[in-house]
Amino acid sequence: MTHPYGHLFEPITIGPKEAKNRIWMTAHSTQLVKDHNFTDRHVAYYAERAKGGVGVITMEAMATHPTTQPYEGKIFAFDRAVVPNYQKLSAAVHEHGALLLAQPWHRGRETNGVVNRLPVWAPSSIPCTVYREMPHVMDESNIAEIVEGYTLAARYAAEGGLDGVEVHGLAHGYLLGQFLSPATNHRTDQYGGSDENRLRLVLEIIERTRYEVGSDLIVGVRINGDDGEVESGLRTEHWAQIARSIADTGLIDYVSVSQGTYQNRMLIYPTTPREQGYQVDATRQIKQMVPELPVVVAGRMTSPEKAEHAIASGAADMVGMARTLIADPEWPRKAQEQRERDIRPCVGANHCMASIVSAPLACIHNPAVGREAEMGTGTLEQVVTPRSVAVVGGGPGGMRAALTLAQRGHEVTLFERGTELGGQVNWIARSESYSEWGSIAGWLITQLQDTSVKIELGVEATVESLAAGGYDSVVVATGSSPLRHGWSMNHPARWGSGDQLPGVDQFNVVTMQEALQDHTQLGPQVMVFDDLGTRHAVVVAEHLQKNRHQVELVTSLSSVAPELAGTRDVGWVHKRLRTAGVVFTPNREVAGVDEDVVTLRDVHTDETEQREPVDSLVLVTGSKAEDALLHGLLQAGVEVRAIGDCVSPRRVFNAIWEAELAAREI
Template identity: 55%
Template sequence: MQDTSKSPYPTLFSPIRIGPKTARNRTWMSAHATLLVKDHVFTDAHVAYYAERAKHGVAVITMECMAVHETSLPYRGKALSFDPRMVPQYQKIAAAVHEHGALLLAQPWHRGRETNSVASGAPVWAPSAVPCAVYREMPHAMTVEDIDAIREGYRLTARHARSGGLDGVEVHSMAHGYLLNQFLSPATNHRNDAFGGSLENRLRLVMEIIQATREECGPDMIVGVRINSDDGHKGGLRPADWAEIAGRMTASGLIDYVSCSHGTYLNRMLIYPTSPESHGYQMDATRQVRQAANGIPVVGVGRIVTPAEAEKHLAAGDCDFVAMARALIADPEWVAKAARDEGAEIRPCVGANWCMTSIFAQAPIACIHNPAAGNEKELGTFTLKRAERAKKVAVVGGGPGGMRAALTAAQRGHAVTLFERGHELGGQIRLWSRAPSRRELLGIADWLEGQVTKAGVDIRLQTIADAEMLLADGYEAIVVATGSQGLRHGWTPLRPQNWNGAPLPGTDQPNVLSYMDALREPRAPGRRALVYDGLGGRQGVVTAEYLASQGAEVEFVTWLGQAAPDLAGSRDWGKTYGMLRRMGLRFATDLELTRIAGDAAHFRDIYTGDEIVKDGFDSIVLVLGAEAQDALFHTLAPKRAEGLTVKLIGDALAPRRADAAIREGEIAARAI
């Protein structure tokens, strides 16, 4: 057993009983979707994913939620916990996780009304015919026979968990507005039978499922529940309600722990908020649940990303375990680094929700700056091999991709020089972080800069590395990570034929800037600024926020039907719109920019053709994409025939996102 007497985190690293078993410390990996599922069962990729976290010290892992019935299929990449094919997959994962001393739990679940019938082909089930605010599909009000089928699905899950060698089952759907939450909440349960009305009736199905789960698990397995500690909306269950529910459930003697979360699909930023949500924001409500839980362990979550934060909440008695999902996606070595008192070495979760965006795109789990997330077999810890021969390597460009390439190349034993023409490392990450809501992004740049420095990379700032110099200095491999520059030609994808032709009239005026220049400009934006967005991504809203934070009155105009629709992937479009409206922004949609004349911007309504003029702007900022700065690569490329290794990565390859640049930097360095 680990000696915690000298640890700065003595509570975090103390063992604790959970029913019949002992957890080695107070860290818990909470369940989250991975899209690593194939044909509705777990895969070898799951084995590697969970084992990666177990080997670095996580005490308890709850695997991703699994459907207890075929009516809970939001997309095809969902596992079916009632399917006996899960048993051998459980056995594989359990063997890998138990080898490293962690406990492993299944999480059965049903979405209820918070889905649609597109993937399943079956009606949406709910206690009452109340549609979800996100999916808006009218559900089928469940019959008693339907309720029996759900209860049986949970029972089968527990049976398969026992056969699969798992340590226990975490009964889900009471959190996040899912099916059992819908039964519990008077906002969504309008029944007048034995499953509606009084709290006792609304709790009936939950207790029957817990009873069935315990019967299948027996006394030697863990049985827990995942609940909300606050639904966070009018008419929903609030902390006092959840404390009473937790008290009733724990008094039954059937469960060994309670895991708390927040929110429903009415307010999904309470479930997985992006930056700048305060860390530990759920803990006040979780503490109320713990006080009512009859002494059994309570698991808390809520953007807890550092060991110091975890220790604070544990020591204060807010919870007995700290659960993390995104923090452990970002760094599977989080627990081991904390145990070594190396908190500064932890790759920080920056609240960008790229993990959510990836899932939204039906791609496997990913992280904005951990390229190994979801690719543990190929890129995980202990997969990086020393180079057969150390080479002299140059990386040109000190953005996130260039720093990742330099770090990985140095870790493989190469002698690496990193050239950056600017006065600091970080590239566009540092530009974006000028917007107040994106300050946490600095964690990416700061972490990478600290790592390349520690790895012994020779960093040369304010240095232009041209082909002549690189070849004269005898570099054997060169990674070109020279990034991109924002476009200001004025054209949107509506006019592909004009993209490389003459620019839109007026875009050469000094008051017209690309979004990168606007974020980089030291001068004030003036009293009024226009942001014209042709992309629909985060660039436009980040730029608008920055200008507003500098005191400008900002109008946001786009040819799209809504501002920044791509934020649907990270789920924070509502949060972002609300923030910008509170800052005084005005929005206009469906308008194509046609010309700029002085302080006036001329637009065409893309549906009616009407001309609209907006004037009085001191600054006009164009968000139209970027142009790859790849000239150095094309100058060096012919030298590959003479044995020079030249790699092109990140925005210099094609302007995209930080995750792509970092992943390509990792892969390029592994290939040298």
């Protein structure tokens, strides 16, 4: 029988090397760095993906000069100290038959000097829309330093036993892309003013890179397929010609294609609801321009079907994945074995992006990310003496605990008082734009079907029933429920008074959960009041607006959903909501409700204003831990572990993380 993904698992020649299949793990930050170098956690991280069956791995972008340090956790590719760790990494990855490449790069204007206390370098003094720091205009001596940095990076990659070098900085609006684009290169010297001059630095770096690694190693480039809607930016036809000009040198072995700049970062790493494979058409045009070279396509390539089609249709020769392989490092093996239902899906939540702001890389529902040596594939220990364990709560945390407990050999019963599994993830998934989030619960449900876990739906576990069941241990994952008192965080004393904000007990005041469960009970004019700044309020606002309610999103904060800056989609979400007609009102809190009149208070001036008619008011003001069962079990002396929101209402990630830890301890 012909394999459904036959093209995906064909070997392919890339210059002097052969990849065992067409799956390429593209570069992404891990924040596992220490002292600007790789660590043993890196070794375990990359080895885990190689063991999972990927054909090629490009490691995270590595600095070619001290001026490109957006944060401490950046590898210095220009420092010979990387060589011994390259050797460790290449040995670990090669053991599983994958190729391993370095990715030297420079951010140019898309950074600041906060960490390194150095000026930002760029071809012209135009600040980045994200960092907004005025750059130093590079002179020819600065340019020579950058070329030398790329040269050293290539030399050390070869000395470290890697399989090649991917020259980065062209894509995503980084330094070389800034030189290439007339939007950001206003120079009149030999590095600006014409297409030939703007390409000069790129060709100099590629020539030096090839010289350093010789003919036995791979040299490739990462380019854009489209800069996006940037005035005078480079579009697909421009990038296709750039690819052709670089290919004409005869110095490169492949082209990897991405999209976007920091002016439109949702082309680089988009969240849901961006469709899978959105970069395929642009990549196809690049491939047509350089038919003799392998071309890599990326952009939410999450399903084996989409990956196979991209290659079979001739759009590309290989499929690049980053977040897909963060979510499930065994994606290639599972696809090859046609175990599609077992693939843990990337749901486009971008928790991975948010995590690296202040901590190492993490995935919203793969707790092993960054801790592969302790929690990765093959680390789960079987119990010698199975125990009878009750898990109370069928949200993501409870299901994760039940799954891991069962996989270790325990006898597990999962209690859920509702009629379905999924918990609060199901609320979010009711919104069309966030329907993919439902796969967090969906994957766990699928995996539980292959275990011996006994699932009791519509059953509320109590201290008495659990005691009568004779369980050896209990995991409490009872979650949280929305607060209804209406007070913002600006009034902490009110939270303990027992009083409610005047009018919030009216029938037309509801919680986010109630609004998402049945929007038809709400009137045409809806106000959503947000005191959190997280994704919750924008989810419900977008859902209601799409279902023909007119929504005003009021927040006590200075902007709507500022925490989405971490997931990088705050601008994209604002655009979607405002285009749909949602009205934003920041710096206000609800002061009272009287039938269909809502009084708002300015959080800075204390001035008030009224809105009418407000047919329905949706409160997004936090949650309270549902911990009564936990305390009851503790008082009864039962062996119990609490996870997730019943400890403290937080994120899906925290519930799954704590579930995995608890299940490994029992």
